[in-house]
Amino acid sequence: MRPFKYVRADDPRAAASAVAANPRAKFLAGGTNLLDLMKEDVERPDELVDLTRLPQLAEIRAAGGGVSLGALAKNADTANHPLIRQNYPLLTQAIVAGASAQLRNMATNGGNLLQRTRCMYFYDPATPCNKREPGTGCSALRGLNRMHAILGWSEQCVATYPGDMANALYALDAVVRVRGGDGAERTIPIQQFHRLPEDAPHRDSTLAHGELIVSIDLPPSPFARNSHYLKVRDRASYAFALVAVAAGLEMEGGTIRDSRVVMGSVAHKPWRSEEAEAVLAGAPATEASFTRAAEAALADARPLEHNGYKVELAKRAVVRALMRAARLA
Numbered sequence: 598m599r600p601f602k603y604v605r606a607d608d609p610r611a612a613a614s615a616v617a618a619n620p621r622a623k624f625l626a627g628g629t630n631l632l633d634l635m636k637e638d639v640e641r642p643d644e645l646v647d648l649t650r651l652p653q654l655a656e657i658r659a660a661g662g663g664v665s666l667g668a669l670a671k672n673a674d675t676a677n678h679p680l681i682r683q684n685y686p687l688l689t690q691a692i693v694a695g696a697s698a699q700l701r702n703m704a705t706n707g708g709n710l711l712q713r714t715r716c717m718y719f720y721d722p723a724t725p726c727n728k729r730e731p732g733t734g735c736s737a738l739r740g741l742n743r744m745h746a747i748l749g750w751s752e753q754c755v756a757t758y759p760g761d762m763a764n765a766l767y768a769l770d771a772v773v774r775v776r777g778g779d780g781a782e783r784t785i786p787i788q789q790f791h792r793l794p795e796d797a798p799h800r801d802s803t804l805a806h807g808e809l810i811v812s813i814d815l816p817p818s819p820f821a822r823n824s825h826y827l828k829v830r831d832r833a834s835y836a837f838a839l840v841a842v843a844a845g846l847e848m849e850g851g852t853i854r855d856s857r858v859v860m861g862s863v864a865h866k867p868w869r870s871e872e873a874e875a876v877l878a879g880a881p882a883t884e885a886s887f888t889r890a891a892e893a894a895l896a897d898a899r900p901l902e903h904n905g906y907k908v909e910l911a912k913r914a915v916v917r918a919l920m921r922a923a924r925l926a
Contacts, residue, residue: 599643604646607650617779626648626707629700637720639722651669655667665812672692672695672702672705683821687768687818694826728794744837748860753796758865761826765826766787768858770787773786776808793866824845827914827918838861842858842860842918846919853878853882860911860914887920888916894911
């Protein structure tokens, strides 16, 4: 690990100002991803601004008919909070599906959104990687790409976003509240928070340098009674997803009034399928409807040499998640 300056922030505005003033500075919260990347010589900040003594950013509270999740609230505390378990069980399921209990006790909500890809070429400084070093090439494009994207990738990058929590937040129409170095706040709909790789895969999100995540706000959700998070992985625990699905259904009798279908680990960001949701609107909650929705969700898939299996796997995962959300399986 390379030497770096350590600063403990006294308030959110000072923290944002400190990072904004130094292009090579980064925020430090739970550190569950950043410190690993520094040890691997992938991330090389020369200054860390420690946020962990800012209790005002760790609050989980009712707000605006929904819930506001502090950026520094731990994943475990979020998953187990009564407001989340009762009103947003999809989010609880997604968080519990991710990482280990020890990591969930350390990882924060804001840091979870900003975790970086687990592409093995990204983690190996000896190989070219446009995400790690722009302009060097993508080793995964024609390399071992079993875990990589089937939707939304570019010739510059085929890495996937690895998280689980964000998939549920996409389904729940979350809004990310951020504060800049000048003290100004703005809100970002979660759908606009992460980026597709395009020609700048080194940029994972739409945050400007120095912008600090303050909270993640959840509006009231109609999916509490009918939702399910399904994660398919190589082993039963502590593994990143091959495919994940966050499914929510708003039912009126046996008819689907509204829905959310969000797939994880298939693209550079959580992938909400409005095509699948259009198929489900007004349809009966049956396996046949869900199968048509799954076909629509994967219609634009472009598998790579080693991950063609993901297309069929994702279709089946979408159907299974929707069946469980509808309480038919």
